[in-house]
Amino acid sequence: xxxxxxxxxxxxxxxxxxxxxxxxxxxxxxxxxxxxxxxxxxxxxxxxxxxxxxxxxxxxxxxxxxxxxxxxxxxxxxxxxxxxxxxxxxxxxxxxxxxxxxxxxxxxxxxxxxxxxxxxxxxxxxxxxxxxxxxxxxxxxxxxxxxxxxxxxxxxxxxxxxxxxxxxxxxxxxxxxxxxxxxxxxxxxxxxxxxxxxxxxxxxxxxxxxxxxxxxxxxxxxxxxxxxxxxxxxxxxxxxxxxxxxxxxxxxxxxxxxxxxxxxxxxxxxxxxxxxxxxxxxxxxxxxxxxxxxxxxxxxxxxxxxxxxxxxxxxxxxxxxxxxxxxxxxxxxxxxxxxxxxxxxxxxxxxxxxxxxxxxxxxxxxxxxxxxxxxxxxxxxxxxxxxxxxxxxxxxxxxxxxxxxxxxxxxxxxxxxxxxxxxxxxxxxxxxxxxxxxxxxxxxxxxxxxxxxxxxxxxxxxxxxxxxxxxxxxxxxxxxxxxxxxx
Numbered sequence: 449x450x451x452x453x454x455x456x457x458x459x460x461x462x463x464x465x466x467x468x469x470x471x472x473x474x475x476x477x478x479x480x481x482x483x484x485x486x487x488x489x490x491x492x493x494x495x496x497x498x499x500x501x502x503x504x505x506x507x508x509x510x511x512x513x514x515x516x517x518x519x520x521x522x523x524x525x526x527x528x529x530x531x532x533x534x535x536x537x538x539x540x541x542x543x544x545x546x547x548x549x550x551x552x553x554x555x556x557x558x559x560x561x562x563x564x565x566x567x568x569x570x571x572x573x574x575x576x577x578x579x580x581x582x583x584x585x586x587x588x589x590x591x592x593x594x595x596x597x598x599x600x601x602x603x604x605x606x607x608x609x610x611x612x613x614x615x616x617x618x619x620x621x622x623x624x625x626x627x628x629x630x631x632x633x634x635x636x637x638x639x640x641x642x643x644x645x646x647x648x649x650x651x652x653x654x655x656x657x658x659x660x661x662x663x664x665x666x667x668x669x670x671x672x673x674x675x676x677x678x679x680x681x682x683x684x685x686x687x688x689x690x691x692x693x694x695x696x697x698x699x700x701x702x703x704x705x706x707x708x709x710x711x712x713x714x715x716x717x718x719x720x721x722x723x724x725x726x727x728x729x730x731x732x733x734x735x736x737x738x739x740x741x742x743x744x745x746x747x748x749x750x751x752x753x754x755x756x757x758x759x760x761x762x763x764x765x766x767x768x769x770x771x772x773x774x775x776x777x778x779x780x781x782x783x784x785x786x787x788x789x790x791x792x793x794x795x796x797x798x799x800x801x802x803x804x805x806x807x808x809x810x811x812x813x814x815x816x817x818x819x820x821x822x823x824x825x826x827x828x829x830x831x832x833x834x835x836x837x838x839x840x841x842x843x844x845x846x847x848x849x850x851x852x853x854x855x856x857x858x859x860x861x862x863x864x865x866x867x868x869x870x871x872x873x874x875x876x877x878x879x880x881x882x883x884x885x886x887x888x889x890x891x892x893x894x895x896x897x898x899x900x901x902x903x904x905x906x907x908x909x910x911x912x913x914x915x916x917x918x919x920x921x922x923x924x925x926x927x928x929x930x931x932x933x934x935x
Contacts, residue, residue, distance in 0.1 A: 449493055450467075450468055450496060450497065450498035451465060451466070451467060451473065451486045451489050451490050451496075451497060451498055452465070452466055452467075452468065452486065452491065452498040452499060452500065452539060453465055453466075453479070453482040453483060453486050453499070453500050454466055454500070454756075455479075457470070457472060459475075460472060460475035460476075461475065462475060462476055462477045462478075462482075463475070463476045463477070463479050463481070463482035464476075465482050465485045465486050465489070468498065468820075473485065473489060475617045479595075481711060486498070486669070498678065499547050502530065505633070507532075507534075507535065509565065510529060510531065510532060510537070510563070510565075511529065511532075511610065511612065512529050512530065512531065512634055512637055512638045512641065513528065513529065513612065513614055513615060513618075513634050513638065514528070514612060514614075515527070515528050515565070515566050516528075516529060516537070516539065516563055516564060516565055516566060516567055517564040517566050518537075518539070518555050518561075518563050518564075519561070519562040519563075519564070522688075523537065524855070525540040525541055525555060526541070527539040527540050527542045528540045528542070530633065530634065530637060531637050531641070532641070533674040535556055536554055536555070536556055536879070537554070537555050537556075537563075538554055539555055548623070549761065559810075563935070565800070571807075574598045574687045577874045578904055584688075585627055585628065585629060585632065585688065586625055586626075587622050587625060587670060588684065588812040589865070589872040589873055589875065589876035590672065590677065590680075590681075590876045590879065590880070591622060591627075591670035591671075591672075591681055591684075592622060592623055592624075592625060592670075592873055592876060593670060593873060593877045593879070594666075594667045594668075594669075594670045594672045594673070594681070595619040595620070595622040595667070595668060595670055595891060596623045596877065597624060597667045597673070597877075597880055598619055598664055598665070598666075598667030598668030598669075599616070599619055599620065599626035599668065601659055601663075601664045601667065602616060602619075602664060603667065606659060606661075606664055607661060607662075607664045607665070607790070608661025608664065608665070608666070610661065611639050611664075611665065611668070615669070616668070618631055618671070618799040619668040619670075620857070622670055624866045627670075632685050632688045632689055632692065635669055635670060635671075635685040636682055636685035636686045636688075636689050637667070638669055639669060639671045639678050639679075639685070640660065640682055642665065642666060642669075642671075643675060643678055643679070643682075644862075645660070645662030645663075645665070645666065646661050646662060646663065646666060646673075646678060647675075648662055649902060650663075651673075653673075653886065659673070666678055670685075671689045672880065672898075673880065677880075680884065685764065687764065687765060687766060688764045688922045689893050690765060690768060691765060691766045691818075693767060694805050702713070706728065706742070706744075706796040706817060706819075711723070712725045712807055713725070714814065721793075721794045721800075721807075721808075722791065722792065722793050722794070723791070723792055723794065723804075723807055724789065724790065724791050725789075725790050725815050725845075726786055726787045726788060726789055726790065726815060727787075727788045727790050727815040727816065727817040727843040727844075728744055728748075728749070728784055728787045728788040728817055729744070729787035729788075730743075730744050730745065730746040730748075730785075730786065730787045731743055731744070731746065731821070732744070732787075738749075740826075740830065740831050740832060740833050741831070741832055741833070742832070742833045742834070742835065743832075743833075743834050743835070744787070744834075744838075745834055745836045746783075746785075747783065747836075747837060748806055748835050748836055748837055748838050749781075749783050749788050749796070749838075749840055750783055751822070751837055751839075752819075752837075752838060752839050752840040753781055753782075753783065753840070756780055758773055758774055758775040759762075759773070759774040759779060759781060759840055759842060759843065760772070760773050760774075760779070760836065760842045760843075761773070761778075761790070761792050761840075761842070762843070762844045762845075762846070763799055763803065763844065763845060764820060764844055764845075764846050765816065765844045767842075769799050771792060771794055771795060771799060771800060771803060771845070772792040772793060772794070772795070778792060778793045778795070779791070779793075779843075780792070781840075781843070786933055788817065788843075790815065790843055800864065804847060807845075812845055812846075814845075814846050815843060815844065815845055815846065816843070816844045816846045817840060817843045818840075818841040818842045818843075818844070819838040819839060819840050819841060819843070820837055820838065820839045820841070821835060821839075822836075822837040822838055822839055823836040823837040824836055865899070867902055868899045868902035869902075870895055870898060870899060874892075874895060875896075875899060877892070878893075878895050878896055879896075882896075892901050908929065
């Protein structure tokens with residue numbers, strides 16, 4: 449049985465030398481004297497010293513994203529915490545012997561078991577694969593701004609004692625526009641678990657103790673400083689995670705999405721609702737898709753439809769929100785002269801009823817489809833692409849356009865900044881201050897004015913604005929107000 453040194457043994461005021469079962473051999477005031485005893489007794493018993501023992505943790509010490517070692521008798525598991533529910537931990541398991549990450553397992557903390565917090569483990573396989581993914585992992589500007597705000601507070605000593613080094617390291621990466629697939633999974637789970645932290649009195653900007661440790665942590669995780677911004681970041685992360693999972697399930701790294709005006713037709717069918725719309729339209733030029741525009745050739749879906757693959761109708765590309773499926777014949781897909789025609793029977797579920805009402809009212813008017821390219825062609829300048837054959841994975845009713853895996857709602861600041869020709873990160877920082885109720889600098893105030901003015905219709909100074917232009921300007925101002933609206 450090897451000997452260890454530990455600074456967390458409650459029976460020693462300082463460093464302890466202990467056996468693997470926790471029995472204390474001696475207590476020391478310095479680490480070096482503890483090391484000396486550990487080595488001496490190990491040599492005497494002809495065994496290798498065990499080294500420094502990781503800190504034993506209570507439930508209150510544990511947090512999503514920490515690396516832990518769980519010991520229960522002869523069973524030892526090492527990994528990273530993905531979720532915490534009472535005494536149950538969801539841990540992504542790491543095989544130390546073979547250097548491989550496995551799927552998550554549920555472990556239960558019982559009195560006989562020991563949970564230790566350990567240092568960083570090797571990079572997860574999912575992070576190594578990120579460079580080959582087609583799912584857009586880049587955080588939107590408001591999440592980058594959130595990370596910068598959290599890092600500023602952290603530098604001022606306002607982060608509290610619960611922050612781990614990895615959170616700070618990953619916040620710095622997020623501020624620079626880098627988030628791994630693994631981190632997106634943890635963002636979605638972490639924000640969901642910590643939304644209630646923003647109900648604290650010290651989470652209110654008017655509190656003398658603002659920001660609370662919970663606000664700082666939420667900012668570092670990209671959730672902003674209000675429940676509204678936290679939910680927005682959580683929902684965006686959940687969308688990224690859904691697309692990552694769909695990508696992995698299909699065994700492909702080439703998923704793309706496109707959106708079209710659906711021209712919905714709503715019909716009552718018995719006790720339910722059936723809708724008809726178009727998830728894609730032939731020979732219609734797309735918006736700019738990052739340096740190129742695209743058209744879909746008639747017949748591009750024919751091969752995929754003949755294959756009889758199960759295609760799902762989803763809400764906003766979320767694989768956890770299924771409305772219909774081709775296998776169950778509640779979703780029917782056809783190619784006609786216009787494009788990919790979709791007919792679906794909406795279910796009697798919360799999502800189904802909500803979709804039926806929103807479609808009936810006309811609040812939703814767009815559809816999207818997820819696909820991979822089987823055959824395409826480009827012009828000589830590589831600025832125009834024609835999709836000739838695609839493999840269809842899913843169709844979605846969407847509230848906002850999604851080009852290159854990115855919803856307009858969560859990319860709105862980036863798009864507004866591009867139109868106004870201002871720096872997206874600087875705009876996001878100014879918007880975050882407005883959400884907090886903090887004072888803007890003269891430069892930030894001027895930036896906001898520039899953005900608002902850029903949304904106005906342009907006309908010569910001698911022209912009198914038309915009623916339509918005035919209404920458009922008012923609409924744009926309201927859109928900006930909604931963008932800046934507090935929780």
